[in-house]
Amino acid sequence: MFAEFDFDVIRRTLPYLGEGMLFSLGLTLLAMAGGVVLGTLLALMRLSGFVSLAAAAGAYVNLLRSTPLILVIFWFYFLVPIALKNITGDPYAAGLGPFHSALIAFTMFEAAYYCEIIRAGIQSVPRGQVQAAYALGLTYPQSMMKVVLPQAFRNMVPILLTQGIILFQDTSLVYVVGLTDFMGAASKVAQRDARLVEMYLFAALVYFLICYSASLFVKRLQARGAIAR
């Protein structure tokens, strides 16, 4: 069935595909880190007693969660340079480059999803923990940083990692603005050498192996966490 196909094209272009994979992994890790930090802030805003802060964070989360990721990528890809020109006042501002535009888009997008995960995580911490922290004389930031968040994050690690796997799959969408992530590299080779079947099957296999082994790892982590509790 695969007689007329040339799978050697994969070996020949492996270094190029490897660079693409580094781009994908780099984007995933940085967007995860940024998304968790921003998501935590949003979650604290949503849970704070200040109505205006909670409403603003809620509106942000709901807006981003009803917009397709591709549209968000387009938004940032086209508008970040414009915003930059307006902020700096320099009509020839150099822009941030495609990688940073993508990174900002993914961070802002993922923050909305991480916010909801982290909010649920914080709410899963028993109220008595907060009361005890205040009774000991800790301030709000102290009780959050030293009592609530460490417990919340311990409970959330598996879900945060699962969201990270979804994010890794989503980074393939930078294809729509022509960036060379792993999928971008695979599709550029596929089109240059007219090897679509070989490259797309290979891409599917690589994504499957990475995501499946990561999800097995998360499952093991979850099982171990369950015993510890």
Add this chain to the structure above:
Amino acid sequence: MDFNVFFQPAFSGGGIYLDWIVSGVKWTLTVSILAWLIAFPVGSALGMMRTAPLAVLRAPAAAYVELFRNVPLLVQMFIWYFVLPEIVPVRLGDWLKTGMPMPEVTNAVLALGFYTASRVAEQVRSGIQSMPRGQTEAALAIGLTLPQAYRHVLLPMAYRITIPPLTSEFLTIFKNSSVALTIGVLELTAQARQISEYTYRTFEAFTVATVIYVLITMAVTVLMREVERRVRVPGYIGTPGK
């Protein structure tokens, strides 16, 4: 900012740019709803198979879910559209490429439908597994066969419990339908992008598209809340006492 751009004559097609948006919305809804018509029955069947007491049913369903959940939707779209016609018998492949009506839309629906089925399967499975074991045992004890126990005891409850997570999968399908633009379906996001390229009104085009996606989300949420209210299981948390 100038939203009058949508009432200007369009670059092609004879209408105004607003017609492009309307056509984009039409394709977004068409692709999403047709894909859901695949995802819901296929996902339900897979979810049930995963809870069956027979390994011959469980194993293939588990393999399906892992396979379709661990490959990005974009890659799956490309495999349906570019790869499948090349690896099936030549006659069928030629039909897939040229004989089939609207190959882009059909492939987008198939890719999105079978991808979402794996996510629906997980929700249905966890719905069925959330039922107390005694339910199955009691159903079998009063003489129902296993299919009857599913049909009359487990599924009616499981589906009612599963509605909120299924709603969020249904919302996700509208957003994921934008990935269809990569194989040439001119749905809402693609039309917004086109308008921005032809008119340089990027901000206006993307704003209108974003607002429409938010409206779709709100409409589905309101609809599903009503469905949820009608089928709510009395005696569960979240159900007003009767």
